[in-house]
Amino acid sequence: MVACVALSFGGAALADAPSAAPQRVVSINLCTDQLAMMLAGEGQLLSVSRIAFDQQVSPMAEEARAYIRNFGQAEEVYMLRPDLVLAGTFTPSHTVRMLEGLGIPVVRFDITSSLDGVRDQIAKMGEVLHRQTAAAHLIADFDARRAALEEERGERPSAMLYYANGYTSGEQSLANDILELAGFSNAAVAAGYEWGMKMPLEVLALSEPDLVITTRPYPGGSRAEDVMQHPAVMALNGNSASTTVTDHDWVCGTPFVLRAAERLAEVRREMASAAQ
Template sequence: MKKLLMIISLLLLVFTAGCSKQQAADVPAPPAADAAYSVTDDAGRTLRFDHRPQRIVSLTYGTDEILTDLVDIKRIMAYSRWAGDSEISFITKEQAYTVGRKVPENTEAVYALQPDLVVASTATSSDLVRSLEGLGVPVYIARSPHNYQEMCDKIRGIAAAVGEKQQGELMVQKMDTHLQQLQKRLRQIPSSERRVAVAFNFTSAMGRRGDLLDSMLTMAHVINGAAIVADENKSEHGMPAISKEQVVRINPDIFMLPTWNYNNKQDVQGYAYAVMNDPAYRDVKAVRNKQIKFVSDKYRYVASQHIVDAIENIAHAVYPEIF
């Protein structure tokens, strides 16, 4: 009998210990406190943080988009003025509604939100940056990329600033995968059959050699007509507009026209009609073959992880037959 009681007692001890271990395993470990860290922004300035920012204000449409995929949207206090405008921003109306604020580039308006990080760009007013920093607000300045690699670097830099390096790497990996899949499709196009495109804004042809649109056109296996004449237009006074005569000489296969009525004064359809019926362009292949394409300005002026979407959209406009 004593022997039986001892066996039962041992079994109870083993069972109790097992349950205790299981209960301990089921209880999540408390989250580690954020460690202090520092980052260098794209203007070469060092920012130091005691913890990951929780009240972030974005001043540009590109940083709106990057931040939305990097952090919990509750950490974003305000977007830039263009958030939710589908012709220039990839932020949805629902996301813009969730954040609830669009802030102008104004010191008082930004400071009123009590941000612990403001994400700006190299195009942001230096006076605004100095004013905010004078009030103790950290400002991270992000670059304006000229190519795919610089866009990846921009994302990694912002990810480091908000304490989300791993998420930044995942974003870049997703971009790389998408780009590889796209390039596999585009490699079907022989070099001899690549088409020439000229993109226009409401003033003239755009997309000079070395800028982001030029890089995206190249990655879309499209010959950038504006880059062909870029060297001709170099002068000590800068780069004058590409003339109609130069466009005619390029004789592009495709015209890419703007779509964003940014100041409510642009007539998108009227501009397209004017280009199609301009006597100067009458014999240009793009007009003669009615290859006038609208490519949304959110793709032409992309400033975020959506760069591969932009390359794909351009390629689809120029080579619809391979999609």
């Protein structure tokens, strides 16, 4: 009986979705968490995922405290009585199917692999939340900051992203766009890497980038992250004026990627002035 009522209630919500703005939104993905927090109206967003509270990957960990923390499991999400769930394409499909089976509309957001993709994500979130005006403002601001960075001309030093387990980001990645926007050329692209792939340490050493960008290690220590401290990596960065790490601003396709690019452009200016 209860299930029956829930189903009919959910069905009604689904049918009304295009016309009425959702009032009880639950996000279960780090990237939709951030876009929703930026765009949702007063009281519209109910809960964000636990990952949004993690400083290491979430630039909005402070803001997240205003919302209920969820662990992305169908049962607890259902108990929040949402009229819309925001998920990512990599959210386990059985969770999404179960929520949809319970009559809750779920909108899934793709992984962003370019700066243009960030604009699309903002626009999509604006539409889903019925907050098109707020989204338009955010996109206009994004375009202005991006254009300011693009205006800078000058030497383009090479940089290589080198993450835990020896992964790098090639041409088809958001990180590549951030590098390019900050005025670097991606050494992984020159070495023939098209997307995120494992790169042998020897290949890194032979490609001799002007800057190696690693990540900030998690507490506790791991062999996967130790490789970023390998003497060969250290020797490469020993010649360069500045070192830097990727942080939570690099993780999702949100306007925070511009903050990452702005900081990286600062590193490039320091490198240029040190070289003179």
